[in-house]
Amino acid sequence: MTKKKVVRALIVDDESLSRQVIREYLGSHPEIEILGECANGFDAVKEITEQNPDLVFLDIQMPKLNGFEVLALVDKNMSVIFITAFDHYALKAFDVHAIDYLLKPFSQQRFDEALERALRDISAKKHRDFHVAAAAAQPADRIQERVLVREGSQVHVLPAETIDYVEAQDDYIRIQAGGKSFLKQQRLSELEEALDHKKFVRIHRSYILNIDRMAKIELYAKDSRIVILKDGTKLNVSRSGYEKLRGLL
């Protein structure tokens, strides 16, 4: 009987009272199906990846991953309405293509407006690349102290100091940390930009090195050097990379 397309929505907020309000406001919108609720960033990444919602109500301040980090980790085409009590995030929210931005506490009226926009957006099926926009919006304000990697619906949090080195591989980067390696879809230059420049050096077109891991530098051929890490790994060093290393040591 219902031919009308159902919009599948996910509610992500760490406070149950906040989720409750959204549920209550959605009560008068039967066209929205609530897929579920998530109380933290990890769950949100998992649910979004597995359930593929059309619309996400996303809190910004959450345990584990904040709203922006969640978006940076998922590459889904969906509409996002940000919800927060902190209005200094507003500009950033629109940077990552949010449909709207609700400041707690909000009225049913204001909520309906945002929802209206989201529904229009969903029916227009505009393509949005959150993944890239959110990743780009992330490091702008400070040095990134951890790197997030998603494997399926699981998220790994790699504190920057655990990273040994990063290697470029086609469209991916391979992050070597604590004896494991992680693949991530990101450009090496992007990560280089985000990491602490006093600790991480781009020693080669294909490598970023954590200088704490370096054991020695050896001359390998004329004008060509290699770095030997404490675990014995050997990495090529370009001439400009060597200059940068010398500048830091």
Added chain:
Amino acid sequence: MHPILAHREKFGLYLVAWLILGFLITTLAVLSDRFDWLFALSFSVPVTLLYAFVGLSAYYLCRAFPLDRGKLFQLILVFTFVSIVSSAIWILFCKWWYWLLNQIVQAHAQTEISDALITILFGVGVVLYILSVSVHYLMIEFEKVSRAERREYELRLLAQDAELKSLRAQIDPHFLFNSLNSISSLTAADPVGARKMTLLLADFLRKSLNLASKNKITLGEEIELGSNFLDIEKTRFAERLQVTYDCDSACSSLFVPPLILQPLIENAIKHGIANLVQGGAIVIQTKRLGSRVRISVENPVDKEAPIKAGTRLGLENVRKRLTTSYADEARMDIIATDTRFKVEIFLPAEEI
């Protein structure tokens, strides 16, 4: 007003100094003109005291001619002239007084003071006047310095006061908005809860406004305010927030700066509980240690959460406030591990 005349003690000392000079002059007169002691005394003491008053006039001269390196020559000229004139007038008086005394007692054969004594007295008069000028200059300078010092001290007190005010914890707007959001959510589902929350919030606001305006409050009041705050946050975080109090009853009446604990408790929520999926327990402890008191706030942290700049700033403010209020008497320690964060404050135990 003349600084010597204005103070009874200073004036007394000044007169005593001149009386001693008077006795010296007496001795001089006895030795040089063979006065008998009684006559010599009744001659020299009144004239010396009179000159004491003449000497006071130096103050006004010093005020009229402030010390100035550029005008040194002019100053020397003026004071030499004035001291010669003063001394000359004084000598005239001495002569008249001697004549008068002679009329009264007729004990002395000599009708005139010897020229030798006159010369000495004149010299003494000039030197004394110049001495008086120097003393007055010293006094004026000394007063200037002490006034500047007092002003500086007052300014420092003012600055300290302003600093304390600016460092004082203010109500976090995020906390307010979050609480309002909780109330908004509760109104439909749980009206009784919504009312309870509203009352808690009103209570907290009233208390923190009252306490913030005071200079010192009791530790008991401070803990109560904190627990009021935590009750509100419990509504928001539900089972994610537990609080354990371990408060020494011997501490509750001790004085502490108002809202010194509040930033620590707010940090424990913001950088501890709020980052944890399962939440955890905040532990608030107070303990009397002889003449000191130890207050601590401890909370679990997520080891993967990056340390935010805001934490350090809040703690730095608390540390500054402690230094401004207690100097070296207070201390703040931070004990941070991967999973726990604890701040300990040691204060002198101030009784009512």
